[in-house]
Amino acid sequence: MDRPALVQLKDVTKIYRMGDVELVALRGVSLEIAQGEFTAIMGASGSGKSTLMNLLGCLDRPTAGSYLLEGQDISVLSNDQLASLRNQTLGFVFQSFNLLSRTSALENVELPLLYSGVPAAERHQRARESLVRVGLGDRLHHHPNQMSGGQQQRVAIARALVNRPRVILADEPTGNLDSRTSVDVMALFQALGRTGITVLLVTHEPDIAAYATRVVTMRDGLIRSDQRQAQKAAVPLPDGTEAHP
Ligand SMILES: Nc1ncnc2c1ncn2[C@@H]1O[C@H](COP(=O)(O)OP(=O)(O)O)[C@@H](O)[C@H]1O
Ligand SMILES: [Mg+2]
Known part of the structure; x- marks a missing residue:
């Protein structure tokens, strides 16, 4: 038999409680994602995309329903176990890059390894490899404010x-x-997808979703549609063509 899907959400609801007010952000979402899929999550503002991502990223827990990540039921994990699962299994990228501005690219990339207690020499080595992998091997010591937006996102x-x-x-x-x-x-x-990494990406732009292998569209806290598609090939910029600020 095949391995279980990487992500298995079943009848997941998320209710935010603010005092007496309850806001139902997810109303029963079921979703399976296989390893290596590149999924775009679309939908209008307020439809529940970020709430879904926060659950998938183990940054928050469902109000009801179940979430298995690599077959592991996350509801039985303590907050510490959840943090270590996040650290080992998941990588996060944000709209605003979230880099430390007075710190080199290399040091920014080393930070998660510092949290996981990796010794200094190995930290440098792995951070360098990671920057080479995103095409920034010649920008190791640049600070974010010396880089274009695209380069900053690649550092992230x-x-x-x-x-x-x-x-x-x-x-x-x-x-x-x-x-x-x-x-x-x-x-x-x-x-990254071709190397077997599973990519989950929120976007409101159809032009961006076209590069995914699957598009999940949210509306009012529910999945409205879920379609696999032929992935549009993204052509990378030749080195050095991106404008610098
Ligand atoms: N921390 C929160 N507390 C209360 N309500 C929230 C919180 N986060 C999101 N919401 C509400 O949940 C709904 C879904 O929000 P969100 O997941 O951020 O949608 P999207 O990312 O699609 O714009 C919205 O109505 C939003 O106002
Ligand atoms: Mg959002």
Whole structure:
């Protein structure tokens, strides 16, 4: 028999409680994602995309329903166990890059390894490898403010990769990038997908979702459609063509 799906959500609901007010953000979401799939999650603002990503990323827990990640029921894990699962299995990329501005690319990428207690020499080595992997081997000592938006997002992707995650979760990763640079970042995600990394990406842009192998569309806290598609090939920028600020 095949291995279980990487992600198995069953009848997941999420209710936010603020005082007496309850807001139902997810109303019963079931979703299976296989290893290596590149899934775009679309939907209008407020439809529950970020809530779903936070659950998938083990940053939050469902109110009801179950979530198995690599066959592991996350509801039985303590917060510490959840943190270590996040650290070992998942890599996060954000719209606003979330880099430390007065710190080199190398040090930014090393940070997750510092948290997981990796010794210094191995930290440097792995951070360097990760930056080479995203095409920034010649920018190791640049600070974020010396890099273009696309380069900063690639540093953030290198940081997400440094713990050798099996899943990358990216919430609107191209939201602050121009369209050409966005395609370049998508080319990078596609390259990661070809190495077996599972990519989960939130976007509200159909042009960006076209680069995924599957598009899940949310509406009012439910999955409205879920379609596999032929992936549009993203053509990476030739080295050095991206505008510098
Ligand atoms: N921490 C929170 N507390 C209360 N309500 C929230 C919280 N996060 C999101 N919501 C609400 O849940 C719904 C879904 O939000 P969200 O998942 O952020 O949607 P999207 O990312 O698709 O814009 C929205 O109505 C939003 O206002
Ligand atoms: Mg959102």
